[in-house]
Amino acid sequence: MVTGFIWGNGSKMTEDQEILDTIQGEVKWFDPAKGFGFIVADGETSDILLHANILRNFGQNTVADGAGITAKIQRTQRGIQAVEVLKIEPPAGAPFPLADEAIGESMADLAALPIEAARVKWFDKGKGFGFANVFARSEDVFVHIEVLRHSGFADLQAGEAIGLRIVDGKRGRMAVQVLSWDTAARV
Numbered sequence: 001m002v003t004g005f006i007w008g009n010g011s012k013m014t015e016d017q018e019i020l021d022t023i024q025g026e027v028k029w030f031d032p033a034k035g036f037g038f039i040v041a042d043g044e045t046s047d048i049l050l051h052a053n054i055l056r057n058f059g060q061n062t063v064a065d066g067a068g069i070t071a072k073i074q075r076t077q078r079g080i081q082a083v084e085v086l087k088i089e090p091p092a093g094a095p096f097p098l099a100d101e102a103i104g105e106s107m108a109d110l111a112a113l114p115i116e117a118a119r120v121k122w123f124d125k126g127k128g129f130g131f132a133n134v135f136a137r138s139e140d141v142f143v144h145i146e147v148l149r150h151s152g153f154a155d156l157q158a159g160e161a162i163g164l165r166i167v168d169g170k171r172g173r174m175a176v177q178v179l180s181w182d183t184a185a186r187v
Contacts, residue, residue, distance in 0.1 A: 020072050020083065023048065027067045030055070032155060039069055039082060048073055049081040058085035059182025062154035066091035088152040110176050113165040117181075123148075123156040130156060132164060132175065141166055142174040151178040 023041040030037025030050060038047040048071070055063060063069070068089035071082040116134045118141060123130025128145040141164060148156065156162070156178070163179035 020074055022070065022072050022086070024068070024070050027063050027065055027069055029065050030063045030154060032062045037063070039071065044080065046080060049079060050085075051081065054082050054085060058088070059180030060085075060088065060153060061157055061160065063088055064091055064149045064152055064154045067152045090150045090152050110165060110167070113167070113176070115163040115179060116166055118162050118164045120156045120158055120160045120162060122158050125155050132156075132162065134164065134166070134173075139173055142169070142172060143178065144174070147175050148178055153178055 023039070023044065025039045025041030025044070025048065027050070028038040028040045028047060032052065035052040037050045039050050040047055050063075050069075050071070052061070054071075055061065068087075068091075069085065070087040072084040072086065073080050074083045118132040118134045120143075121131040121133050121140060123143060125145065130143050131140040132143055134141055143156070143164075148154070161181040163181060163183065163185075164175045165177040165179075166173050167176050168174075
């Protein structure tokens with residue numbers, strides 16, 4: 001029976017030893033149907049497993065490919081895995097979506113908008129959009145796939161509780177940022 005093994009850095013790890021490091025990386029890919037994906041991080045020799053349960057503990061069901069991610073990781077005999085997500089950022093270099101809507105507000109103005117509690121009415125990733133309902137309001141809020149990606153999500157599920165920053169666009173209320181329910185509650 002193996003009681004420990006040597007890591008590349010020369011340290012020995014036993015089965016019951018837990019080593020947690022914090023990494024900053026990028027989501028290589030995440031498949032909600034499979035329930036997992038991988039993170040790549042500088043200084044790590046292999047990809048880091050990101051399980052759907054760890055992502056759900058952060059308050060999200062999905063994460064966009066290329067999104068920045070800060071997580072605590074654990075090195076096990078079977079590889080490196082994320083054990084806690086600390087932060088998710090939009091994919092690097094993504095222009096702010098809906099610029100053609102001539103919203104007329106700066107990024108600082110958009111970030112200062114109130115976060116409104118909402119529930120996803122429906123979202124179709126194939127169509128690239130969906131709608132949400134803000135609590136205590138009757139009109140739907142349009143949610144575009146690019147806003148979702150810019151917010152660090154890959155998809156939304158009907159009935160999912162979220163936080164939205166909303167503007168009045170040419171065709172009605174539209175989300176300019178989507179936040180997980182847990183994140184919205186902390187802001």
